Amino acid sequence: MPLLDISDKAVFHRQNDIGTGVYLIKGQIYIPGDKAIYSKAHERKEVRLQLHRKVCMAFRRGWAEKLVPALGLKSSDIVAQIGSSFGWTAEEVDKLVPDITVACVDTSSWVASAKGETETAEIEAILADVGILPVMSRYGEVLAQLTDGGTRARRTIENEDVATGKGRANLKTKYGNFTWAITDNVLPWLTDAEAVDLDAAMHKLAPNVAHQVSPYDHRYDDKPEPFQVLNWKHLDVTGTGVKQELLDQSWYTVSNWKSLLNADSVLVGV
Numbered sequence: 390m391p392l393l394d395i396s397d398k399a400v401f402h403r404q405n406d407i408g409t410g411v412y413l414i415k416g417q418i419y420i421p422g423d424k425a426i427y428s429k430a431h432e433r434k435e436v437r438l439q440l441h442r443k444v445c446m447a448f449r450r451g452w453a454e455k456l457v458p459a460l461g462l463k464s465s466d467i468v469a470q471i472g473s474s475f476g477w478t479a480e481e482v483d484k485l486v487p488d489i490t491v492a493c494v495d496t497s498s499w500v501a502s503a504k505g506e507t508e509t510a511e512i513e514a515i516l517a518d519v520g521i522l523p524v525m526s527r528y529g530e531v532l533a534q535l536t537d538g539g540t541r542a543r544r545t546i547e548n549e550d551v552a553t554g555k556g557r558a559n560l561k562t563k564y565g566n567f568t569w570a571i572t573d574n575v576l577p578w579l580t581d582a583e584a585v586d587l588d589a590a591m592h593k594l595a596p597n598v599a600h601q602v603s604p605y606d607h608r609y610d611d612k613p614e615p616f617q618v619l620n621w622k623h624l625d626v627t628g629t630g631v632k633q634e635l636l637d638q639s640w641y642t643v644s645n646w647k648s649l650l651n652a653d654s655v656l657v658g659v
C-alpha cells in the first residue's frame with residue numbers, strides 16, 4: 390500500500406497549494422498585468438489552486454527541462470512514464486523532444502475517472518470561496534486565466550501496473566520495446582520496500598531506468614516534516630542524513646534513494 394491513498398482526489402490536491410496571482414482586492418478583481426491596486430494584506434484574497442492543469446504546467450515544464458538533458462532523451466526513445474497522473478510532464482517532454490514516444494502510466498482510480506473531466510466546476514467553486522462570482526463583469530476573463538476549459542488529460546493515460554507481468558506485456562504490445570522506464574515523482578509516495586519492488590519491475594520493462602524525485606532539502610531540518618508524511622530522502626549519499634519524523638517510521642530504512650535502488654537506476658532531482 391503506498392503511503393498515500395492514490396484513489397483519493399483530496400490527497401492529490403493536498404500536495405499542491407499554488408498561488409495564481411489573481412486576487413479579489415476590496416471587491417475588485419486583480420489579474421496579473423493589471424494596474425496595481427494598493428491594499429493591506431487583510432484587504433486582498435488570492436485565488437489559490439491545487440493539482441490544476443494550467444498552474445501546474447509551469448512546474449512540469451521545469452521537471453522536463455531537467456529530465457531531458459540529464460538522460461539525453463532523443464526522438465527515437467520510447468519512454469514509459471510511471472506515475473504520470475494526467476500526463477502533464479509528458480506533454481512538456483514532447484515539446485522539448487519532438488517525435489519522442491512517451492507512454493503515460495498511472496494506476497490511480499481517481500486519475501482514471503477524472504482524466505476526461507474538465508476542471509471548470511472545481512475552479513468555479515474556488516472562485517466563489519474567494520468571492521469572485523459569475524455576475525462580475527471580469528468573471529470570464531478570470532476563468533480563462535485559470536483554465537482553457539478542456540479536459541485534465543490531453544494524453545492517453547494507461548491504467549497498467551508495471552509490477553505485474555501482464556501490465557508490462559500490455560504496455561509492450563501497445564508501444565513496442567521501451568528504451569526508458571521513468572517514474573514521475575512517485576518514490577516519495579512509496580515505502581522503501583515498495584520503491585525497491587517498483588524499481589526492479591521497471592528494469593524488466595526497459596534497459597534504462599530513472600526516477601524523477603523531489604528530494605529532501607536541508608532547509609526542512611527545523612520542521613517536523615518538510616510537507617507531510619512522505620518518503621523524503623536525498624538523491625545520493627550525503628553523509629548528513631535526513632532530519633525529520635520519518636526516521637521513526639518503520640518503512641523508512643535509508644536516507645538516500647541511490648543506495649536503496651538498483652545501482653543502474655538514475656536519479657534526477659526535480
Ligand SMILES: C[S@@+](CC[C@H](N)C(=O)[O-])C[C@H]1O[C@@H](n2cnc3c(N)ncnc32)[C@H](O)[C@@H]1O
Nearest residue numbers: 395471472473474478494495496497573574575
Ligand atoms: C506525486 S504523484 C505524481 C505527479 C505527476 N507525475 C504529475 O505530474 O502530476 C504520484 C503518482 O504516482 C502514481 N502511482 C503510485 N504508485 C504507482 C504505480 N505503482 N504505478 C503507477 N503509478 C503509480 C499515483 O497514482 C500518482 O498519480
